[in-house]
Amino acid sequence: MFDRRKKTALVTGASSGMGKEIAKRLIQDGFQVYVAARQIDKMEDLAALGARPLRMDISKDEEIDAAVASILAEVEGVDVLVNNAGFGLYGPVEEISIDEARYQFEVNVFGPARLTQLLLPAMRRKKAGTIVNITSMGGKIYTLLGAWYHATKHALEGWSDSLRLELAPFGIKVVVVEPGLIETGFGDVVADGLLKRSGTGAYAKVTEAVARTTRATYGHGRGSDPRLIADVVSTAVKSARPQTRYAAGKYAKMMIGVRKWLGDRIFDRLILSQMR
Numbered sequence: 001m002f003d004r005r006k007k008t009a010l011v012t013g014a015s016s017g018m019g020k021e022i023a024k025r026l027i028q029d030g031f032q033v034y035v036a037a038r039q040i041d042k043m044e045d046l047a048a049l050g051a052r053p054l055r056m057d058i059s060k061d062e063e064i065d066a067a068v069a070s071i072l073a074e075v076e077g078v079d080v081l082v083n084n085a086g087f088g089l090y091g092p093v094e095e096i097s098i099d100e101a102r103y104q105f106e107v108n109v110f111g112p113a114r115l116t117q118l119l120l121p122a123m124r125r126k127k128a129g130t131i132v133n134i135t136s137m138g139g140k141i142y143t144l145l146g147a148w149y150h151a152t153k154h155a156l157e158g159w160s161d162s163l164r165l166e167l168a169p170f171g172i173k174v175v176v177v178e179p180g181l182i183e184t185g186f187g188d189v190v191a192d193g194l195l196k197r198s199g200t201g202a203y204a205k206v207t208e209a210v211a212r213t214t215r216a217t218y219g220h221g222r223g224s225d226p227r228l229i230a231d232v233v234s235t236a237v238k239s240a241r242p243q244t245r246y247a248a249g250k251y252a253k254m255m256i257g258v259r260k261w262l263g264d265r266i267f268d269r270l271i272l273s274q275m276r
Contacts, residue, residue: 010035011082012085012112014046015043017184020045021229024049026233027049034054034071037055038055058106077126080237083133084134088190089104094203095198105155109155130237130242135153136153137251137255137256139178140157140256142267145203178245178256179224180248182226183223183225187214187218190211228249232248
């Protein structure tokens with residue numbers, strides 16, 4: 001049983017990549033850590049370290065409700081919530097069904113929002129807590145064929161900013177972490193989905209180019225280790241006055257800066273030049 005007197009955290013999307021490393025780091029930092037994902041067997045290594053795995057599909061309200069009920073029954077709430085679960089849906093807007101787009105929003109926006117809603121009352125009673133929302137440099141920039149993915153990340157950024165203001169009077173901190181190029185399975189998942197959905201037809205040429213570039217960019221040691229993001233989350237959680245957002249990992253600060261300072265047209269040319 002977890003101890004109600006100890007600091008407790010919940011990390012979603014903890015079955016792999018950044019979520020798994022964030023959970024490990026918070027355990028090292030002395031937190032009791034709940035870890036949540038659809039595939040509970042992929043969190044056995046975290047359980048061996050002392051974490052409490054919860055089966056939770058972030059797109060299903062009933063599974064979110066059940067996971068939160070378990071936490072509240074045992075420890076009455078969490079001190080830290082890390083909304084990390086998410087995925088990238090890439091493809092031409094014309095060819096992605098609205099149902100697929102809705103699912104992208106369910107996983108990347110509405111699921112984290114629902115989870116946050118359910119855990120906030122306990123944080124308010126304590127007048128303390130930290131919510132860390134893992135967005136992406138894709139919450140500030142855009143890439144070819146990533147309209148729906150970027151829409152969710154931009155939405156999560158704006159949602160987090162407003163949430164930060166409304167929770168400040170209750171002593172609850174809201175932090176955004178914007179990872180850049182991280183060594184995870186993101187690239188293969190995006191490329192496979194692209195080719196399956198739009199490998200033929202009007203957008204075949206650009207689809208093949210984006211898939212090729214994506215595969216070449218991710219998974220070849222060119223990105224940052226996921227532990228870098230875990231370090232950033234640890235720093236934010238420990239701070240009495242954390243930054244409102246942290247851009248971290250390869251290309252994150254650079255790409256956000258280019259987008260901000262050079263404007264749309266130059267950024268458009270930069271992105272398109274990578275697809276030749």
